[in-house]
Amino acid sequence: MRPFNRLASILLLLSLIASCEALNITPPEVHITIINDLLNTMPIIVHCSSPAKDFGAFTIPKLGKLPFSFQPIPLLSEDVNCSVEWGGQTHNFDFYVYKRDKDRGNVCCSWTVKEDGPCVQVNQFSSTCYPWK
Secondary structure, rough: OOOOHHHHHHHHHHHHHHHHHHHHOOOOOEHHHEOOOOOOOOOOOEEEEEEOEEEEEEEEEOOOEEEEEEEEOOOOOOOOOEEEEEOEEEEEEEEEEHHHHHHHHHOOOOEEEEOOOOEEEEEOOOOOOOOOO
């Protein structure tokens, strides 16, 4: 891409973001909770990040919870990927994907970490489970 075209694209993107903020159509803050639901009593270490922010690494004991929040950036992919480690194993999963989760509301996702993969609570009575990446 030519430097002028790249600069024009960046300026257009910034003006669109500013317009969204001026019109107050920014998406609400997203709240995510990750719960250690392994069968054993081992703690898990969870390290989450998005393209815009590193949320850090946290140790979650058995049945412990890690709540965190973030403000999505309009027009940009704001996926949140986490590595989850226990007993010498490390797994990865996108605990927030804008296209998948945007319609769940701002108290988006309550995830339980299981050996086979994470499960998200869909409603009071059911959840959907995914395999680790």
